[in-house]
Amino acid sequence: MFEPRVVCFFCKWCTYAGADLAGTSRKQYPPNGVAVRVNCSGRVDPQHILWAFREGADGVLLGGCHPGDCHYQDGNYNTMRRLSLLKPMLKELGIDPDRVRLEWISAAEGDKLVSVMNEFVDEIRELGPMTVDLGEKLSGVEAPPEAKDVKIAKQSKAKAKKK
């Protein structure tokens, strides 16, 4: 069976804590995703998501606090807006926008985290492996060597936007 590779950007205050709660409650979900802890979902830039796809991710899950509950007041609204801009762009690139998902999961919602994980992995499994070679599409973008990386990645973002 195809096992999707998923990158999860979880905000430290809500979703990461919710994932911890799922653990403390010994709730089970498939081990397809690895969490990257960020302070706020608003820290996540579309280029991080594109990067994940470039590096072979089949799906990217973003987890943030519920609207109105953001630890940093409104970071999650930024995330939401950015994502709605990114999705059409993914489509342009030939990537099914459903491969990116944003969920509001609070620190109390271990159950929700589990069901989202289950659902998302199932959905991605349904979509099949990522076949788009983003490295090619965003040509000229190498794996960022130390130091210069940020600029290059930004360029990739700029290029992608032009498209």
Added chain:
Amino acid sequence: MRLKLSAEVIKGDLVERVAELSGQNLSACYQCGRCSAGCPVVEEMDIVPSEVIRLLQLGQVEPVLDSETIWICASCLQCASRCPRGVEFSSICDALRAIVLRKRLSGSVVDADEVTRTMVSDAPQMGVVGALRKLNG
């Protein structure tokens, strides 16, 4: 008589079958007794609903299958409606009846011929059909 408990007794096939057929988590019941307290026909029962579930938790299916209780239940769903743990005794009851009726363990509890002969002219059809389906299978 002393009831000997073991993993085998508690998790017997028949108990599993009841859980499966009823779709209920028998372990969720914490024996508050609310099903028994609110049951409109509990006076007629030989084992009250909460005790039925307790017996099932102990793996004791046979005495429950032999009980009058499972035929008395009128499926009014008051027990299920008020259960704080979402356990539907009414469904457990249907499952227990189904086990008996499908195996014809004790024959039909309601005799279709007799019912149709004596009742049909008077009682509403829905009552007759309902009884036959619940109590005759």
Added chain:
Amino acid sequence: MEHRIGVFVCHCGTNIAGVVDVKRVAEELASYPGVAFSTDYTYMCSDPGQNLVKDAIKEHKLTGVVVSACSPTLHEATFRRAGVGADLNPYMVEIANIREQCSWVHQEDKPRATEKAIKIIKTMIEKVKQDEALEPIAVPVTKRALVVGGGVAGIQAALDIANSGHEVILVEKEASIGGHMAQLSETFPTLDCSQCILTPKMVDAAQHPRIKLMTYCEVGDVAGYVGNFKIKIKKKAAYVNRDVCTGCGLCSEKCPSKTDSEFEEGLATRKAIYTPFPQAVPNKPVLDAEHCLYMQSGKCGICAKICPVDAVDYTQKDEFVDVEVGAIVVATGYDLYPIINIGEYGGGKIKDVVTSLQFERLLSASGPTSGVVRRPSDGEIPKEVVFLTCVGSRDPEHHKAYCSKICCMYLTKHAMLYKHTVHDGQAYLFYMDVRTGGKGYEEFYQRAAEEDDVLYVRGKVSKLYEEDGKVIVWGVDTLTGQKVEIAADMVVLGLAMEPNAQALELAKKLKIQVNEWGFLSEAHPKLRPVESLAPGFYLAGAAQGPKDIPDAVAQASAAASKVASLFAEKEYHREPIIALVDEDECAGCRVCVSVCPYDAAEFDEEKKVAHIQEAICEGCGACIAACPSGSVTQKNLTDDQLFKMVTAALED
């Protein structure tokens, strides 16, 4: 720079090792680029475990450490301290969470759990490779605390903080402090009078030179961070100049308008201008505009005419006061779950079915019946009284899943006190489990059953209804399997405790977390039970979860001592994981200034570039994601670190 990373894989007993093949993980990572040392150990957080880390840092000249264990919320601080013990900058120590987010959630797939653990650790190795040695940012601390909520927990916290030498502002939304405890008759298990033990504390709080009491006030906007909060407090219009008022009580006496008394739980009335109860602190009235004849129709005005000091002021408006504090104790308490939600018990329509707080008032010597238990419908003394536990509690299907903790005990107390006043009465107490987990509680329960003949019936009542002046109780005795019926004169409901409704709004404002039921979340259920995960917020009393008085007071004192230890330092050290502008790259577009929720990003008019004020930046990263030129970055969480982490997470 050559990386020399140390990887330490914790077994956590069998918690991790039972699922993840820790030996294999440690072995495989030993050959990962940049790793100089890799090992596993049973309990990494134990003393020998920490020594193992320290020794390895020295011996292998490690430049960075990844401890692979439980969630960073638990032991990040522990291992960072260990790092410091071996002269390694604490920010060069990272945690890979392979317990909560790996071994505990993938128990059914051990091989893949092991694979995932390796990936998780690799992400953290990549992160630590680019971590910089950082120093915490020192910020000055305003040594003044805000306590929100003037119940027993809030009062205790305020007194303890004040007694340790710091100023306290105690904010209470009602006209008097005292909270629910002021309503209680006597307290279990000692049966001492609630007012007798509480009122001296209320007076102490009011008279303490370092406590500023702000009753009839609410917390408004909140800004700032630990050590430096700026808070707007709303002084609700009381229509009484309470600084001038002498509390003589003439106004209330002459006021012609009556309404249900909140303090008496609707069992008695109060005037439109009123003090909530005789021992109120401060003992000065407020005017309830909704029921005031003058405010509603312009007629009356008696209170203003009669006031000897002209304190009544119908034109008063809400006022706002700004305060600065360094720490906030949230002690907003509880409400009873509304009776209207329990349809099968009449939903509040049956007069002689009362709530537990109403029964407290009926038992109280200062209550509406002067301590004689009389039922609401006809004032008769009830001879058969039924007490129900778990009303709305322990009912995940319809109401609250949790145990409200104190109902077993207070209903036992109710039944006992009832028997003490109505000797020929009979008390029945329906229960599912009698929970007596407190000092002297079990003995108290035994006394109620043995000496006061309270009949404990094991079963949950299904229905209550009124018939011929009685309340018919349909219950069950599960011990005998009998359905039972009682024609009771009165029924008392032990309704679930829920967090105060307004407390939820406050928690939102403060950005502190709550659990699924709205109770405030503690930073750690066992080891940090009195502080919020957000720094600077401390929790006390039933706002955090159902609690009895001793527990609420103990937690309040604990919260106060946490505040005192924060105030004991000259400065507070903030996480340096903040944003930083590369001035060479910055084009001066000011997007960062517009997205920053804290006004930490500012524009330097001289240099024409943005600048982040490090004392204010909270490190959310909004500016970084928004910056079009890529000139803002986050210390120890740069874009490049994120890229590398993502790559590591996806490598097979």
Added chain:
Amino acid sequence: MKIPYYPGCTLHERALDFDKASRECARALDIELEELEIWTCCGAVFPLTTDSVMDILAGVRNLAYASRLGDKVVTLCSFCYNVLKRANKVMRDDPEKREKANLFLKADTDAREGIESYLKEDYTGQVDVLHYIEMLRDVVGFDKIRERTKADLSGLKVAPYYGCMLLRPKKEMEFDDPEQPQIFEDFLEAIGCDVVDFPMKTECCGGFQIVREEDTAVACSQTVVNSASRRGADVIITTCPLCRYNLDELQKKMEKSVTGFRKIPVIYFTQLLGIALGIDEECLDFSDNYVDPRPLLAEKSLV
């Protein structure tokens, strides 16, 4: 306005009074109940065992018939309403059972020559199952009923009896609060009656146990009738032929066993609505009641 109508067996054979009164009332309120061209018994009880597909087929088949006429179907009998609504929910929420049921329906259609295929496409729960009282509230509107009410019902103390099947299980029926329902109270208020709240309005009448254990059904019904009686009700209304039978017919037994037993007429809610709307008594047909409501209605000058 036409609305598809599923009468069910009992209203077609035994409870003709209920059917007739309900049609008359609908007409008076500008609704035409369009009876499904073909229909069968709904099965009478919803199966509570998890493996039952056969037992929901009858309900599903009728829903599929109904889907040919429109997007909703109105019914009156509590049992039919319960079975149709729950079967419909299965078809909406349970893909496995939906597939199996559709296979059966297809085989059914193929086998039954002579009738036009009723299953144009898979049935997926597209029809909304409405109870007549919901139709009155949501389609007609209680305000319109208030306007159309001709008779003065004030002073008539009416106890609304809900029984079990309308309300439970709450999550599936989504009809009203199972402990403190309000819809019939609102209806009675609209036609100007005095509403009698009585604690047994959601308790069981004994249901189909009448067939097996008559004494049990008598005991259950007696609890309900007594409760309404103690609260001073003149009349009990119901929407279920079986409840009507048990509460009304069994008063014969109660009368014998209880001294000083006060009989109370039990009528269908649409019969009362008919009186309110000024529909001719003939059309409402009270001839089938054991406890004749006509003397009471005459006393109140309502017939």
